Amino acid sequence: xxxxxxxxxxxxxxxxxxxxxxxxxxxxxxxxxxxxxxxxxxxxxxxxxxxxxxxxxxxxxxxxxxxxxxxxxxxxxxxxxxxxxxxxxxxxxxxxxxxxxxxxxxxxxxxxxxxxxxxxxxxxxxxxxxxxxxxxxxxxxxxxxxxxxxxxxxxxxxxxxxxxxxxxxxxxxxxxxxxxxxxxxxxxxxxxxxxxxxxxxxxxxxxxxxxxxxxxxxxxxxxxxxxxxxxxxxxxxxxxxxxxxxxxxxxxxxxxxxxxxxxxxxxxxxxxxxxxxxxxxxxxxxxxxxxxxxxxxxxxxxxxxxxxxxxxxxxxxxxxxxxxxxxxxxxxxxxxxxxxxxxxxxxxxxxxxxxxxxxxxxxxxxxxxxxxxxxxxxxxxxxxxxxxxxxxxxxxxxxxxxxxxxxxxxxxxxxxxxxxxxxxxxxxxxxxxxxxxxxxxxxxxxxxxxxxxxxxxxxxxxxxxxxxxxxxxxxxx
Amino acid sequence: xxxxxxxxxxxxxxxxxxxxxxxxxxxxxxxxxxxxxxxxxxxxxxxxxxxxxxxxxxxxxxxxxxxxxxxxxxxxxxxxxxxxxxxxxxxxxxxxxxxxxxxxxxxxxxxxxxxxxxxxxxxxxxxxxxxxxxxxxxxxxxxxxxxxxxxxxxxxxxxxxxxxxxxxxxxxxxxxxxxxxxxxxxxxxxxxxxxxxxxxxxxxxxxxxxxxxxxxxxxxxxxxxxxxxxxxxxxxxxxxxxxxxxxxxxxxxxxxxxxxxxxxxxxxxxxxxxxxxxxxxxxxxxxxxxxxxxxxxxxxxxxxxxxxxxxxxxxxxxxxxxxxxxxxxxxxxxxxxxxxxxxxxxxxxxxxxxxxxxxxxxxxxxxxxxxxxxxxxxxxxxxxxxxxxxxxxxxxxxxxxxxxxxxxxxxxxxxxxxxxxxxxxxxxxxxxxxxxxxxxxxxx
Numbered sequence: 036x037x038x039x040x041x042x043x044x045x046x047x048x049x050x051x052x053x054x055x056x057x058x059x060x061x062x063x064x065x066x067x068x069x070x071x072x073x074x075x076x077x078x079x080x081x082x083x084x085x086x087x088x089x090x091x092x093x094x095x096x097x098x099x100x101x102x103x104x105x106x107x108x109x110x111x112x113x114x115x116x117x118x119x120x121x122x123x124x125x126x127x128x129x130x131x132x133x134x135x136x137x138x139x140x141x142x143x144x145x146x147x148x149x150x151x152x153x154x155x156x157x158x159x160x161x162x163x164x165x166x167x168x169x170x171x172x173x174x175x176x177x178x179x180x181x182x183x184x185x186x187x188x189x190x191x192x193x194x195x196x197x198x199x200x201x202x203x204x205x206x207x208x209x210x211x212x213x214x215x216x217x218x219x220x221x222x223x224x225x226x227x228x229x230x231x232x233x234x235x236x237x238x239x240x241x242x243x244x245x246x247x248x249x250x251x252x253x254x255x256x257x258x259x260x261x262x263x264x265x266x267x268x269x270x271x272x273x274x275x276x277x278x279x280x281x282x283x284x285x286x287x288x289x290x291x292x293x294x295x296x297x298x299x300x301x302x303x304x305x306x307x308x309x310x311x312x313x314x315x316x317x318x319x320x321x322x323x324x325x326x327x328x329x330x331x332x333x334x335x336x337x338x339x340x341x342x343x344x345x346x347x348x349x350x351x352x353x354x355x356x357x358x359x360x361x362x363x364x365x366x367x368x369x370x371x372x373x374x375x376x377x378x379x380x381x382x383x384x385x386x387x388x389x390x391x392x393x394x395x396x397x398x399x400x401x402x403x404x405x406x407x408x409x410x411x412x413x414x415x416x417x418x419x420x421x422x423x424x425x426x427x428x429x430x431x432x433x434x435x436x437x438x439x440x441x442x443x444x445x446x447x448x449x450x451x452x453x454x455x456x457x458x459x460x461x462x463x464x465x466x467x468x469x470x471x472x473x474x475x476x477x478x479x480x481x482x483x484x485x486x487x488x489x490x491x492x493x494x495x496x497x498x499x500x501x502x503x504x505x506x507x508x509x510x511x512x
Numbered sequence: 513x514x515x516x517x518x519x520x521x522x523x524x525x526x527x528x529x530x531x532x533x534x535x536x537x538x539x540x541x542x543x544x545x546x547x548x549x550x551x552x553x554x555x556x557x558x559x560x561x562x563x564x565x566x567x568x569x570x571x572x573x574x575x576x577x578x579x580x581x582x583x584x585x586x587x588x589x590x591x592x593x594x595x596x597x598x599x600x601x602x603x604x605x606x607x608x609x610x611x612x613x614x615x616x617x618x619x620x621x622x623x624x625x626x627x628x629x630x631x632x633x634x635x636x637x638x639x640x641x642x643x644x645x646x647x648x649x650x651x652x653x654x655x656x657x658x659x660x661x662x663x664x665x666x667x668x669x670x671x672x673x674x675x676x677x678x679x680x681x682x683x684x685x686x687x688x689x690x691x692x693x694x695x696x697x698x699x700x701x702x703x704x705x706x707x708x709x710x711x712x713x714x715x716x717x718x719x720x721x722x723x724x725x726x727x728x729x730x731x732x733x734x735x736x737x738x739x740x741x742x743x744x745x746x747x748x749x750x751x752x753x754x755x756x757x758x759x760x761x762x763x764x765x766x767x768x769x770x771x772x773x774x775x776x777x778x779x780x781x782x783x784x785x786x787x788x789x790x791x792x793x794x795x796x797x798x799x800x801x802x803x804x805x806x807x808x809x810x811x812x813x814x815x816x817x818x819x820x821x822x823x824x825x826x827x828x829x830x831x832x833x834x835x836x837x838x839x840x841x842x843x844x845x846x847x848x849x850x851x852x853x854x855x856x857x858x859x860x861x862x863x864x865x866x867x868x869x870x871x872x873x874x875x876x877x878x879x880x881x882x883x884x885x886x887x888x889x890x891x892x893x894x895x896x897x898x899x900x901x902x903x904x905x906x907x908x909x910x911x912x913x914x915x916x917x918x919x920x921x922x923x924x925x926x927x928x929x930x931x932x933x934x935x936x937x938x939x940x941x942x943x944x945x946x947x948x949x950x951x952x953x954x955x956x
Contacts, residue, residue: 154812157887210849214779323674355610367662422611429613429632432562
């Protein structure tokens, strides 16, 4: 669309969220009877965070209000504490499907009426089911804030789950799952999750499989909604240009939402990785190989989180990192190589992600493993420590540059039981990290001898390059 | 202690008398614009919301400045800009940025090439020295070209050759354009990437990477007088050079429908119906943008409702109006579900295009489209980087950043009649191209 085609993608969000530090979990103080408490202004050594106010409704819903008058807009973001991790065996994708169905009609508005009314506000509803939690977000220009609130609350509190919409949405999800293979990068990501986490819910696609989606009935989605999409299992952030009346209106509407006891879900054990296990998923005709190398990383609440985040900056977090400098710049083997920790409730993955032409698959795997082995064995250098600190501290403000970003970070921190000192003391905590702290954490949590490697490529073109590994081949049609 | 002061843009919203009517929005913020003697265009905007600066250097050179045999060389040169300059040779560029908390990247389009950094405010002078050195003293070593060429080949495989949707997009441009320089891909053909000579890139750099062909945009935590002093100190001494006469082959008028089919190992058919559109800032752009919006922007659009919701034949349907410097493409795209035949959905697209040409869009649709455009503009200005990009793209494409602030009025002025008129003018059968991506082995 002309000049407006340029959209700003805030991919930084997850990266910097991961960059955050961990402080001991602190439970939010519950203020009964919808009393509003003014949270103190949180300060860092560099600047102040925006002021925010918290309300805890009697039904358990916590609401955070952050005023931001810089633009004429209002946004609402809700984190619901349920994800694919809780999907029952055989009905994988039930949370993904249930969350999608929220947008497919309420008890008073059909799916198309809802779409039109959202469109009139210039918005769409954002529904993002994840492994651990689900995000539901919407925004509008501030002159439509009341209408936004009406639609948003209706979608969350009064979904219709009509038969026709369940059937239609299931068909849509199944088609999307079938077409997943057409995008090699995202297909490889999913194949790697499946390989790394076999037997654990993190192995599953968040939207399930065509087989599991077929098995899910309307009643499954309704039950899942009633058991999990509850005020005492959610937290809401309201951000933007609004006044006190609007804040009161938000509380008034959401206080009608009925709470319910929420079932606890236990952390699941992970099966140990035995040596370097390499799996080749083969599809004939691929002209480039996708490569993922990884292992179990850490839980989000692990006290070594910040140390490993810093270590990762040096390994594969930036252009100046070891993996990028060697595999891309020196050897010209790829256009992109990076590593990351995706820390979750259970131990989320640590992954090195890249791609290369068919001829150089063996070399790329070998060289990446060499870099990783050296990194685990020797740790990072004093110069890398210094540079990584500069990167993390220098770019940290971008993570909370907008009120929306700040709100999202707070919701996620609260979910994982991480104190707001994550943001408050970020600079101080990064600055205080020593070389031995970081290198001990690397050795404690990463293991270069027990890894899983996934290659998605054409077997005929690449299998012989991987023959020295204990190779398992899965052939796609 | 440095305090975070939230920027309140000079941006206001005024409501009309009746609640049911749309509110009008005016957007403006005070930008300082000037030109150095050497022709460098400078845009400065102080925004102290975070202790960072968004630093953009855009050059008016893109793939349209290439010729057959050296396609993709503007993009290749963009890559080589990270391989060292006289004062910062080899890997020093990456290392210095890494050690100073700076993140950076770049992009190339048909019309321009942009380099950008996000830097802590204290690093402005250092960053400027580096940017100036690679503008005027880029090394361009043949050895670096050898390894970076392989990187770009991987990029092409990733974006196009091993990516069916990327291949479809490339084929659309190659089908719509037959004589203009937009007919080849920005990344270039694999053959040309394999054959670049260092002299070609040196020539490109020496012609186009000159101050009088560049726009420098700084948005963020700095003081304008100090920024001006630094800009004069570092950019001032660079000599301007006469730019070549920019004449590009015009696209010949299309008088018959074009068809192209790509077969790949995909699960379902995707197709695009594309039309030769208008260049950026053309008076008809605003109505065409809104037409695309009404047809295919989001789940309330006409195409989504018909194809995804009612017929349930597609996983997605969309429309876009892309406007480059000399030409444009208006297109409708549909991704069908696996095993779904194409003809019925294609007929539905034709019907919707016919309606755009023959019937007025409703006032609700028009209002919705305008609101969506307005909101997209507001959302794009949420960060300092968003503001810098918006200023840069307007300056480089239209010659004035101020068009950023004028466009809303132009969109708001569009009428249903104008949408019908431009649909009639541009969305003709003779001017369309049908490009299909279909599964290999599909029976004819």
